[in-house]
Structures are given as structure tokens and as C-alpha cells.
Amino acid sequence: MNNCAGIQKLSVDQVYRALDSSPRGLSSSEAQERLREIGRNSIEIPDRWRLLRSLLRQLTNFFTLLLLISALICLVAERLQPGQNMLILGWALGGVALLNAVFSFIQEYRAEKAMEALRHFLPQQTSVSRDGKVVPVPVDELVPGDLLHLAEGDRVPADARLVEASGVMVNNAPLTGESLPLALSAEAVEDREAEGNSVFAGCLVLRGSGQAVVFATGLRTEFGKIAHLSQAIRKEPSPLERQTAHMVRVLTLIAVGLGISFFSYGMVSGRSWWINLVFMMGIIVANVPEGLLPTFTLALALGSLRMARQNVLVTSLNAVESLGSVQIICADKTGTLTRNELTVSLLSGPTSVERLGAGERRRLLTLALAASPAQTAEQEKKGDPLDLAIASAFDREGYGISWRTLFFHPFDVEKKRSAGVIEENGEKLVAVKGAWENIAPLLSEETNSGVIAAAESRMRELAGQGLRVIAVAWRPLEADEDGSDQDSLERKLIPAGFIGIEDELHEEVPAAIRDCREAGIEVLMITGDHPDTARTIAVHCGILPEGVKSETDILTGDILEELSEEELKQRLKAGVKIFARTSPTQKMKIVLALKALNRVVAMTGDGVNDAPALKAADIGIAMGKSGTDVARASAQLILLDDNFASIVAGIREGRTIFLNIRKFTNYVLVSNGPEIIPYLLYILLPVPLALTVIQILSIDLGTDIIPSMALGREPPEPDVMQHPPRGHEFQLLTPGLVIHSYLFLGLLEALWSLGLFFYVLHSGGWIYGTELAGDHPLYRSATGIALATILLMQIGNLIGRRFHRRSGIDRSLFANPLLIVGILIQVLFSWALLYSAPVQKILGTGPVEWTVYLVAWLGIPLIFGADYLRKRICYGPPLSLNHFRT
Amino acid sequence: MIILAHDGSLYGEWVSRYAINFALSEEDRRLLVLHVPEGKIAPVVVEARLERLMNDCTEHELSCRCEYLPPEQDVYRSLRHAIPHDPTALLVCGTRVKARNRAYLTDSIAEKLLRTHQCPVVALRVTQPGLLGTPVNLLLPLAGHDAGTERFWPVLRRFVPRLHSVQLFRSLNIHYLRYPHLSRNREQSLRDIGIAYLEQILMDIDKRLPERSFRIDCRVALSSNWSDEILVLASRLRMQLILLGVSERTLAHRLFYGVGLERILHKSPCDVGIYRGP
Known part of the structure; x- marks a missing residue:
């Protein structure tokens, strides 16, 4: 140190x-x-500009910059040509940008808390x-x-x-x-x-x-x-942050590329610069899913609430999803895998395997207690759990204290033993207890090597049973030995026996580790215990297979200390599963090596000195019950019950959230298709614009938000823990998702909505090639039905997005009440924009015949059916939900 | 031979512990102490400190000579005239804080000495006098120049007898706006470039020290702030000395790197040694 x-x-x-x-x-x-x-x-590192810098960093985020520039263009456009609703658009875009920046800023501001907790020391x-x-x-x-x-x-x-x-x-x-x-x-x-x-x-x-x-x-x-x-230590971008950045980059490139290309085309083809500007803005706004990132935040916030119900408190929203991508969990043995409630489960002589007699049991416990700081379980309550276990065993056996303590030498971390001098029946003796390797060199010369070897073998046997083994030794003292000098006391000792102490596993742990294995998550155990004890616990909880003993699966702290990072990486690749006899400071080394192997690492910790490792890991997990304030402030997750099984429950939730994020990303991008195509038609053909910018925003920032949130709240799919973790390489926006969103469902929505748009225009007397004013009643009705159709078709899209392979109606819609709310909003809004005067005024829409509106409803089964057909063709008949339940 | 530029201060005394330890591993076990009286510290105090230094040298069986240099136009010129042209020697000096917490190195005598080419120079910022000038864990950040070990070797070799570990480190600069957009493959290829460079340095060291007794690790980081990265790593690995090269090629270069260097000198969790880089 x-x-x-x-x-x-x-x-x-x-x-x-x-x-x-x-x-x-x-x-x-x-x-x-x-x-x-x-x-x-x-x-403290004085940095008066930290918060300001942090805020600036959020405001200069790629996505935020894009929104802010768009907002600025809208404000300028409104000034140049008022009355085109560009002001509302500008404020809306600016508001979304600021909301995102403020959310992220609040997350970073939390770092102050760790410092506050440290200051108290x-x-x-x-x-x-x-x-x-x-x-x-x-x-x-x-x-x-x-x-x-x-x-x-x-x-x-x-x-x-x-x-x-x-x-x-x-x-x-x-x-x-x-x-x-x-x-x-x-x-x-x-x-x-x-x-x-x-x-x-x-x-x-x-x-x-x-x-x-x-x-x-x-x-x-x-x-x-x-x-x-x-x-x-600054957190590296989480997998979701990276994937979001990638998605935003791709969508922005598409949006800006299209916008600039068609602006140039418009200028060349002789349209006015104002029309071209509005057109370019429309293309950009239609391509950028403005509501997506705020919905991400809301979905993560809702996920964090669900995690809290699983005893996992989330202190950083990104951790909700990051937990779902965890590939390796480094778990402390004591307290996380086990209960940290020690009980004496076995008393043994130094060499014999036979059960000790009543007198011998009493003698061994008496000597062990003499080498403890207090002699009753009541006194020990606030002390070391090991001493408490011994005192409790002494009480449980019904023994009474019949000696007087003359001196006590407390446990020394370096010596790894404690000693006490007592007087019993007029005789003085010294009792020493500690790790066998620290007691053995103190035994008297009379204790022959055969006895020492047998004791060593017995100790290994007990440790092999997963017990924490405490060796006890003693010797009578001469009358003139006062017992104040520990070194002179601890010599020529006689071995008294071993005390086997057990720390029981949390009962949910083996099942949770089995779940991890099925989910492709590796669990590494970190403990200060003897390697044999650690191995047995690892076998009991399922980290190591039973009956297979390999030298490569355990690494002790002293070897770890000497390894370079490269050597440690090699050992980890070779299959190290247990770090025994390690100190908390070595956790950092383990985390860095795992991260260098490109793994997503979760690390548990409870002490002040765990704080750096908790911050360095992708997910720092602090113990809620036994953890220090500093550890809790440095972690992204807090386990309220200190139980490993809760981490696994959190991972299930995290994976579900990511899948749900994919679902609503897919859902939102579908509406981009019918938003973009009217602009392409408008610039290429002499036809009116089917959707205005404000109408696009009413979808992106209005009606799509609640359905997206509803998808964000979908319950876990039954096989969510039967896939390997995603890892760093996985992308949120894949070519498949883009094709499905834009070129399949998006195109379908565009065709149906534009079909009705042109039908209304045609039946109202519009002739191809003629211009219509923005406030013309026919134009307002046509654009109204186009928007209403998109909203209604989004209902079919919404239901289909619930499952990757199944239809979406094989789980009751009422299982997710927000889904019903989302559907109602789409229905209500599609009606209101056609038949409610105030909404018509805001959106520039007008009424259509009831029959036309009913035809728009046919879009729901059309899009749902087409998507279901695709699922059947691509994936075959789906497995029923009951298949997974069994 | 080790040459110590001692300003007579308490700080000079802390720096002198490094000089003594360096001299102990020199073949000739010689220490030349140069002092230019400036009048800022009472002569009696300076004399006592230098006498204590001589006694320490005698105790360690070092051959020590102390020269009081006449103040010429300035301290730097006096020192420069007294420094022998000897590429095998090492000049040790300190980088002290200036009034009102201004820069440690910029415009200091240490900076001017680093520019001299009479012998290799190391300027030390001592923050842990309790270390007694015997760091055993060294952090060696490298900027990726072609010079290899040539520049830092005269300094590093003086630490070798006591070393337990050396951390070779290269921070590759990535703008913070670009970092989240960096693909994993690109990130890995950048790291590979960094590691390849450090492994080359490691091979060079192994050539110079075929039977080295200390551990060498290589580490690469992608960061928008190299100085912060060095400071974090020094704390993380509990390093006792950061050995940093300073370059003075262009004004822009100096402006860019100078800020980071001063930041390290200000906020270092351990002692810092600065040598002249390529």
C-alpha cells in the first residue's frame, strides 16, 4: 500500500x-x-470550469448540434417570411436539443457526490x-x-x-x-x-x-x-451511446446529403430559394427522428424504475442498457455470492478426521475465543464476523467463560493472526488463532514434520470442503511470562485443531449463475480466501464445473501482482475464473485487463478503495447494505439486497430494454418513409407537397412518442437470457433494419397515404400539374388524409413491432396498458386533425368524406398483414409463448 | 558523473537526494554540485545545506565537489559556463513553483538548462520528499518519436538499480467529439499502432539491458487529453515518478504541449522528471 x-x-x-x-x-x-x-x-482537484465544460460538451454533441442548427435556420426563415409556422418548429427543435443536453448534464453532475463522500474521511x-x-x-x-x-x-x-x-x-x-x-x-x-x-x-x-x-x-x-x-476517471461511452452516435451519424448523413442534393437540384431547376429552403428543411426534419433520443431517455428511466423493483438501484441511466450487454461479471465472493454470515460448521483435531469429543470441542472453542477480542456473541456483534461466529458457537454449545483474560494481541493484517493470554484454574496459557500458514512456523520443535504434514493435509481437506479454516494453537506460560510481548509469546506452540467456518451461499445464486451461463455471461469470483476454499465455493455455485480441477482456473493475488497486463490477459484468455487471496486494490488491474480484451465488464465492490475500480468498469455495482457511501457514489448500480441474483435480474431487464429500444427505433423509422417520399415527389413532379414540416413534427414529436414508450415498456421475451451478450460490435442501426423500416413498411405507408392524398385531390377537381395554395380547402383535406393515414398505419406497425418473429397479437394488448393509450392517441388524433377545427388550424388540415377516412383505416390490417407475411416467410411458424414457459 | 544545480533552498535539498542516488550507481561515483548565490536565501542557510549534502556524500562514499559560481549576467549563464561538455554525465536540476503559482517550467532556469547540449539534463519536480529520491515504479509516457530510447536512456539508466517496474505509455490523441464515433475496428487499429511502437521501445531497452531485473508493461490509451490520461494512470498504477520528454520544436508545438506539461507538473500525484525530447 x-x-x-x-x-x-x-x-x-x-x-x-x-x-x-x-x-x-x-x-x-x-x-x-x-x-x-x-x-x-x-x-480535491480544483476545476472551476468543470460544470460549464460538461454542459458545453453536451451542447456540442453531434445530434444536439444538428437540432440546434435546424432550429436556427427555422428562426431565420420565420424572420424572412413570417406565417409559415417556422417559429413553432424552431422552438420545438431547440427545446428537444436542450432537453437532451440537460439530461446528460445532470448525469455528469453526479460525479460530485463521490467527492463529497470522500471529504468526510x-x-x-x-x-x-x-x-x-x-x-x-x-x-x-x-x-x-x-x-x-x-x-x-x-x-x-x-x-x-x-x-x-x-x-x-x-x-x-x-x-x-x-x-x-x-x-x-x-x-x-x-x-x-x-x-x-x-x-x-x-x-x-x-x-x-x-x-x-x-x-x-x-x-x-x-x-x-x-x-x-x-x-x-471518465466513463467511456456506453455501448448504447456508441450505437446511438452511429445511428445519428448515419441518419444525419442521409438527411443532410438528401437535403443539400435536392436543394441544389431545386436551385438549378429554377424554383425560388425560399421553396428550396423549406424543402431542404423538410427533407432534413423528415429524416431526423427528433423524438427518438428523448424516448430513449424516457425508456431508460422507466427501465430504471423496473430495475429498482428487482432490488437494483440505477444511478446512471445508460447503465440500464449497459447492464444488458455485460459479458463478464467480476463478483466479490463474500456478501455478493455468499451471505457474509459466518457460522462454525466443523471442529477438528489437528490431524484426525474423527469427530471431537465434548471435552475437546470445549477446549478448542475456549482457546479460539481466548484469542478473540471479546468473549460473548453480544460483545462481538460489531466486531469481526469470524470472531462473532466463534463466540456464537461457544454460546450455542452452552459453555460458560471460566477464565480471565490477561492480555490480548489483536489480529494483525501482516501476521494474519491474533493472540490472547488467559488464566484458567490458576494456570496461564497463550492461545493463538489465524491462518494455518502463519501458525505452522510458530509450532514447537517437538511437533514433528509428520504431524505438520498431517495437519497441513487436514487443513487442505477442510478448505477443499469450502470451509474457511482457522488454525488454533497454544502453549502453557511460565509464571514469570507476562504476555505483553507478542513475538516472545508466539513460539513453541502446540497445535490444538482447526475450526471450519462456513459462509452460506445466497440460495438464488446457483440458479442465477446457471442463467448467466445460458446467457453467455462469464462470472469471475474475487475473494481474499484460500484458493481451495474459493474453488469449493465456485463449484457449489456453478462457476466451476464439478469434478474438473484445472490449475488455469485460479489465480492468486501474489501471482497477479507480478503479472504484466499482457500476461494477465493471456491468463484470462486461458480461462481464469477465480481470483483468490486478492486485495481490493488488485480489482483495478483485473478490470483494465478485461477491458483491454474488449469485454463489457461489470464489477462489484463495497469499500472506499473499490471506488476507482467501480468507476473504471463498464458497470460499477456497489453493495447497498454493506457498501460505503464512496462506493455507492462511484457506482452506476446499487444492489439493495447485496445479492448476486439481483444482478442477473438486472441483466434480464437491461437486455429487454435494449430489445425494446430496437423495437421502437424500428417503429419510429418506419414513419420516416412516408415523411420523405412526399418531398421527393414534390421536387421531381409538378404535384403539391403531401406533408408539411409541422405535420411531420406532429408525428415525430407528438403521436409517435407514447407508442414508442409503450414499446419501451414491453415485458421481456421468454428467450431473452438464451442469447449471448451483444458485445461492442453490435449496432443498433443495421442495414436490415434500415431496409425494413424505409423500403418495406415505410414504402407501404407512403403508398397508401399518398394514394389517398391524390384520390382526395383528384376527386376534388385537381388537375395534374396545377399548383394549389397552402390554405386551399382541397389541399388541406388532401394533406389531412395523408397525415391521418400515416397515423392509423402506425397502429399496425406498432403491434407488429412487439415481437421480432411472432405476429404481435399473440400476447394480449392489454398486458401493456400504455400500448392501448398509444393506439387511442393515434386514433383520436387522426380523427381530430380531420374534423376538429382547432387542430385543423394548427396543422393546416381539412375534413374529408367519412368513407375516405374509413379507407384510411384499412391501412392498419394492410401493414400488419404484410409484416406478418414477411415474418412467416423469413422465420417460419413461430414457437408459442407456452413453449418457453415450459 | 552527476552534476547537481543546487539553488540552496529546501527544495534543492530534496532534488539533491536524487542526485546522490544517481551518483551511487555511477562508475566514478562523482557528484559535482554547482551553486550560484542569488542572495534570496541567507548564505549561512545555504552553507549549512550544502555542508549537509557533502556529509551525506561522504557517508555514501561519494566523491563530491561543491562549486560556488560567481553570478554573471544571470544564473543560467553562470551555470552554463560551469557545466562540462560530457555526454556521459547527467545534469540534475529542480523545477520550482514561481510566485503566484505561475508555470513550473516555462521560462525557468530548468527550461533553459534543458536546451543546453553540453550533457543530458533531467529537471525534477519533487512532490514527495518522503520518497527520498528513490522511486521504484516509473511511468514513461512517450509521444511516438523515431528517436527510440536515445533521449530518455541517459536518465532512465540512472534509476535502473532500484527499479521494480516501468510502465511505457502512449496516449493517442482523439478529439472528444470524434471519440464516440470511432468504430471499434478503428480504435483497435490505433491501439495496435501504439502498442507496436511501445514494443519497439521495449526491444531497444532489452538490447541495452539484456538481463533487466524489473518489469516493463506497455499501455496505450485513446484520449482527447493526454496530460489527464498520464495523471490518471500515475494514480491508478501508484507510480512514483513520471519521466516525461519535452520538445521545443515550434511555438505552436510548445503552446499545445506546454499547457499539458505544466498541468502535469501542477497536479502530479508523484514526482516528475523532465528530459529533453526529440
Whole structure:
């Protein structure tokens, strides 16, 4: 963890010398000089323009720019030639552009929250020695060389090396994720990895007091690096953002290309520039699905509400869809796959496989409890779950405490063991408990190698059963041994046995992992446990197949540390499924390697130090119950029940949302066909324009919105989790979708609506080649029926879009009430624009004969039937919904 | 030989730790300290600091010579006249913050020294005095020039005895408006170009150090802001020193890269070393 390991090897005098400090601290002038050189002890990156830049970035988005330019042209056109409704169009386009930009801006603004949560880990003020006096100073004025005075309950304000320590115990959880207390001293340590004499910013002094010389401040502290990453890592565009960008680019190129080509053609053919301008605007507006992106946002927002019902809280809308494209889930074992409720499930002698007798059981639990910080389950409630499990087992067996604790040496992260000295029946003994590999070297010489080998084998056997194995050892103490020196206590130990502790899986996990496998999603398990324990859990929950043991599927933290990214990528390709004995800081390395393999990665996390990895992953998932505020603020999804199965439920929802987005994209693009073709006819033939710009907008930004949202709310298709994830390469706008939208259904809508348009014109006495004024009653009626026909045909299109392969009426329309609302809106609006005076006035339409209106209704079965025929020809008879239910 | 331009300040003392560590791995174990009295720091303080430096050198069995240079027209000229023409030597100097938080490198003596061609130069910005001038994890961002290892080698080789890992990094500039529109294939081909370049550098290093004892990783990023990318990577990989090349080809080049460079010097999560790039 420590980035300044050199300073830990120095004696106290050398530390003062190295940092040009002294037991009197720095002088005020020296502190000022250092503050100028190094800067303030602040973990925030000052950036006063961040929000403005973010807003500008949203406003300069390709799609937003296009809408804004269109809006500007409309406003200019209105000024040049008023009364053509161009003002309304301009404002409508501008409004849509701003709405999109504001939505995205609000998403980015959330990044502030992570910083706010991190700020709580640093104090406002601290005590330091300056000019030989202890004075309070604001924390941001601390500089390297300052002599800090630390006391119980203090938050450490900067990374510092202890020069005086009296029983100092710290909790380094914000950095290591390990909540166990760590005892520190002021002595020099040789081991580079050791941290026995340093305190770190953001951590808590649990007990004792001391003085420490600051060696790193601000972003250079370990905590500062986490803060820096939490602020500086920018999310890469999500798969949906990329696909939307691609779609917008293609549609814009088509729109602008067509618009400019026909504007030029119009100019050459001698039409007035104004007609050509209106025409060009019409082509562009008809091609750009203005309502599509706001509908995306609404669909994602509705999806996030549905996810919340599955215990998945969404903090970033794009995550809703991104979760659906996840290819790999990196899940913490403890708490996510398992319940994080430890229970003692087995007590074993050091070598024997036979069941222990009552006396031996009591003895083993007594020794284990003696090496725990508290002796009752009640006292342990807020402590380490492992100690709580032992205390609970002791209570459950009905034993009572018959000893007196003389000394206790808490669990040391480096030593991986704890020890207690007790007096029972007038005899003193020391009990030590911890990982076997850390207890074995402390056994007495009398314990022969055969016993050690048998104990090792027993330990492996228990770990192989998926148990977390705690070794317990002891020795009697001489009367003159006081027990204060841990190192002299922990020698010549006698093995007492092993305690097997189990953390049960969430019961839904195996089924959820099976679903993942069927859905082509890989699950990697990350744990700090022993590889054998990790393997067994992985087999139990289905991450690894039963009975197949391969060396390539597990990677331990120490090997991971030494691997380069390229080597790690090779190991991942070779099939690593479990990361055992890993620390939270190594998660970042795993995420980056997976992303370098071009995978869409979801990562779970709960600690402060998980924040950078959560931000770096495509989807950061924080634990709602056990997670820290920082992790929650850095994640895009929060699991309210800390349960892996909820992630899978979220993936199902995410995939459904993407499929629904495809459905309504297809739906919306269909209406582009009958919107474009009238303009092409208008420029190529001497015929009136069948649809005005405002009428096009009434479809794109009006009647199509609710049906699109209804498609966005369609329930999951039964086989949604039986396809592999889409991956980065998948496109929302495929050639097939374009052909289906524009050249099949779009063309059909255009033919039917234009047929009725010309029928009304012809029956009203219009002669081919003659011009009609925009306010002529015949023109208004003809354009009205063209618009009404498109709206009605969109109903048939809407029903057909519900399923990719099935008709669309094989699931009740009432299963999705919004669908009914959408259909009603189309019907009502198609009637109103023909027969309601206020709507006629706004849209420039007029009434037609009832019989003509009824013919327009025939467009619904026409488009639905044609599409169904296509489905039958392309895909054959559909499987019934019951097929999937069984 | 290592040449240290020491301004007599506390900061100079932090920089001198690098110089001492470099000198320890020199064949001749020689350190030449150059100081131009400017009168900004009391002479007695400067003398004490330089004496402490001499003592440290003696403790480390280094041959150390300290020269007080007469102030000529300016500090830079005095230093330039005293710096020997020796391509095997390395000049070490510091980049200090100027009044009102102005630029660290632009128009500084360190920048002028970087332009001299008497010997290779490294200008250091020390932000972690607690590191004691012994970084073991280095971030080496490269801009893709053809010069290969030639420019940074005289500096990098001085760190080699203590190194645990070196991260070779290349950031390929992509405008933020273009980035979402970049296809995956195009992105991959750009990355491949970057990786191919870094692998070439890696081969060059391996040629120079056939039995290297430290790890080298290669990493490429596509970004619209190379300086931010370097800062993030330094934090992400817990780097202890960023070794950065600076070029001074054209005014436009300097304007473009200068801002990013100053940004790194201002916001770096670790120490920064600057050498003269191609």
C-alpha cells in the first residue's frame, strides 16, 4: 500500500533528518515555504470550469448540434417570411436539443457526490507542532515534515511516519478494505510491504496516541490517489451511446446529403430559394427522428424504475442498457455470492478426521475465543464476523467463560493472526488463532514434520470442503511470562485443531449463475480466501464445473501482482475464473485487463478503495447494505439486497430494454418513409407537397412518442437470457433494419397515404400539374388524409413491432396498458386533425368524406398483414409463448 | 558523473537526494554540485545545506565537489559556463513553483538548462520528499518519436538499480467529439499502432539491458487529453515518478504541449522528471 516505503526503514532520527523536521516540528516560515512548493493538503482537484465544460460538451454533441442548427435556420426563415409556422418548429427543435443536453448534464453532475463522500474521511483541523508549540492548524495547510499529534478517535489527515507511539491501533479500512485493527509502533521496519509504523490519510486512530511526521500530502497520499481516480476517471461511452452516435451519424448523413442534393437540384431547376429552403428543411426534419433520443431517455428511466423493483438501484441511466450487454461479471465472493454470515460448521483435531469429543470441542472453542477480542456473541456483534461466529458457537454449545483474560494481541493484517493470554484454574496459557500458514512456523520443535504434514493435509481437506479454516494453537506460560510481548509469546506452540467456518451461499445464486451461463455471461469470483476454499465455493455455485480441477482456473493475488497486463490477459484468455487471496486494490488491474480484451465488464465492490475500480468498469455495482457511501457514489448500480441474483435480474431487464429500444427505433423509422417520399415527389413532379414540416413534427414529436414508450415498456421475451451478450460490435442501426423500416413498411405507408392524398385531390377537381395554395380547402383535406393515414398505419406497425418473429397479437394488448393509450392517441388524433377545427388550424388540415377516412383505416390490417407475411416467410411458424414457459 | 544545480533552498535539498542516488550507481561515483548565490536565501542557510549534502556524500562514499559560481549576467549563464561538455554525465536540476503559482517550467532556469547540449539534463519536480529520491515504479509516457530510447536512456539508466517496474505509455490523441464515433475496428487499429511502437521501445531497452531485473508493461490509451490520461494512470498504477520528454520544436508545438506539461507538473500525484525530447 505504501508508496514511500523508504521512509519506513529509517530510524526516528533519520526520519526527522530526511524530512528536515525535528521534535519541535517545523517553523511557521518553513511550513509556508513548503506549502508554496508542494501545495495544499487537499484531495480535491480544483476545476472551476468543470460544470460549464460538461454542459458545453453536451451542447456540442453531434445530434444536439444538428437540432440546434435546424432550429436556427427555422428562426431565420420565420424572420424572412413570417406565417409559415417556422417559429413553432424552431422552438420545438431547440427545446428537444436542450432537453437532451440537460439530461446528460445532470448525469455528469453526479460525479460530485463521490467527492463529497470522500471529504468526510478527512478532518477539518488537526494538531501539529509548529515553532515548538502544539497548535491547531487547518488540515489543508499541512506539509511534509509537519509533526502531527494523534489521539484516539482522530482521523489521520495525511500520510505520516510515526516517531512516537503509545498503543496506537488504527483502522485502515478506507485503504485496504480490511476492518480489523492494526497495531503500530514507531520502530523502523525492513520489510518493504510492511506498514507497521505509518499512518495514512483517511484512516482512523482506534486506540492510543502518538506523534508522526508527515511525508505525503494531498493527492500524493494513498487516500488522495483514490480521490484523484474517483474524480478523474471518465466513463467511456456506453455501448448504447456508441450505437446511438452511429445511428445519428448515419441518419444525419442521409438527411443532410438528401437535403443539400435536392436543394441544389431545386436551385438549378429554377424554383425560388425560399421553396428550396423549406424543402431542404423538410427533407432534413423528415429524416431526423427528433423524438427518438428523448424516448430513449424516457425508456431508460422507466427501465430504471423496473430495475429498482428487482432490488437494483440505477444511478446512471445508460447503465440500464449497459447492464444488458455485460459479458463478464467480476463478483466479490463474500456478501455478493455468499451471505457474509459466518457460522462454525466443523471442529477438528489437528490431524484426525474423527469427530471431537465434548471435552475437546470445549477446549478448542475456549482457546479460539481466548484469542478473540471479546468473549460473548453480544460483545462481538460489531466486531469481526469470524470472531462473532466463534463466540456464537461457544454460546450455542452452552459453555460458560471460566477464565480471565490477561492480555490480548489483536489480529494483525501482516501476521494474519491474533493472540490472547488467559488464566484458567490458576494456570496461564497463550492461545493463538489465524491462518494455518502463519501458525505452522510458530509450532514447537517437538511437533514433528509428520504431524505438520498431517495437519497441513487436514487443513487442505477442510478448505477443499469450502470451509474457511482457522488454525488454533497454544502453549502453557511460565509464571514469570507476562504476555505483553507478542513475538516472545508466539513460539513453541502446540497445535490444538482447526475450526471450519462456513459462509452460506445466497440460495438464488446457483440458479442465477446457471442463467448467466445460458446467457453467455462469464462470472469471475474475487475473494481474499484460500484458493481451495474459493474453488469449493465456485463449484457449489456453478462457476466451476464439478469434478474438473484445472490449475488455469485460479489465480492468486501474489501471482497477479507480478503479472504484466499482457500476461494477465493471456491468463484470462486461458480461462481464469477465480481470483483468490486478492486485495481490493488488485480489482483495478483485473478490470483494465478485461477491458483491454474488449469485454463489457461489470464489477462489484463495497469499500472506499473499490471506488476507482467501480468507476473504471463498464458497470460499477456497489453493495447497498454493506457498501460505503464512496462506493455507492462511484457506482452506476446499487444492489439493495447485496445479492448476486439481483444482478442477473438486472441483466434480464437491461437486455429487454435494449430489445425494446430496437423495437421502437424500428417503429419510429418506419414513419420516416412516408415523411420523405412526399418531398421527393414534390421536387421531381409538378404535384403539391403531401406533408408539411409541422405535420411531420406532429408525428415525430407528438403521436409517435407514447407508442414508442409503450414499446419501451414491453415485458421481456421468454428467450431473452438464451442469447449471448451483444458485445461492442453490435449496432443498433443495421442495414436490415434500415431496409425494413424505409423500403418495406415505410414504402407501404407512403403508398397508401399518398394514394389517398391524390384520390382526395383528384376527386376534388385537381388537375395534374396545377399548383394549389397552402390554405386551399382541397389541399388541406388532401394533406389531412395523408397525415391521418400515416397515423392509423402506425397502429399496425406498432403491434407488429412487439415481437421480432411472432405476429404481435399473440400476447394480449392489454398486458401493456400504455400500448392501448398509444393506439387511442393515434386514433383520436387522426380523427381530430380531420374534423376538429382547432387542430385543423394548427396543422393546416381539412375534413374529408367519412368513407375516405374509413379507407384510411384499412391501412392498419394492410401493414400488419404484410409484416406478418414477411415474418412467416423469413422465420417460419413461430414457437408459442407456452413453449418457453415450459 | 552527476552534476547537481543546487539553488540552496529546501527544495534543492530534496532534488539533491536524487542526485546522490544517481551518483551511487555511477562508475566514478562523482557528484559535482554547482551553486550560484542569488542572495534570496541567507548564505549561512545555504552553507549549512550544502555542508549537509557533502556529509551525506561522504557517508555514501561519494566523491563530491561543491562549486560556488560567481553570478554573471544571470544564473543560467553562470551555470552554463560551469557545466562540462560530457555526454556521459547527467545534469540534475529542480523545477520550482514561481510566485503566484505561475508555470513550473516555462521560462525557468530548468527550461533553459534543458536546451543546453553540453550533457543530458533531467529537471525534477519533487512532490514527495518522503520518497527520498528513490522511486521504484516509473511511468514513461512517450509521444511516438523515431528517436527510440536515445533521449530518455541517459536518465532512465540512472534509476535502473532500484527499479521494480516501468510502465511505457502512449496516449493517442482523439478529439472528444470524434471519440464516440470511432468504430471499434478503428480504435483497435490505433491501439495496435501504439502498442507496436511501445514494443519497439521495449526491444531497444532489452538490447541495452539484456538481463533487466524489473518489469516493463506497455499501455496505450485513446484520449482527447493526454496530460489527464498520464495523471490518471500515475494514480491508478501508484507510480512514483513520471519521466516525461519535452520538445521545443515550434511555438505552436510548445503552446499545445506546454499547457499539458505544466498541468502535469501542477497536479502530479508523484514526482516528475523532465528530459529533453526529440
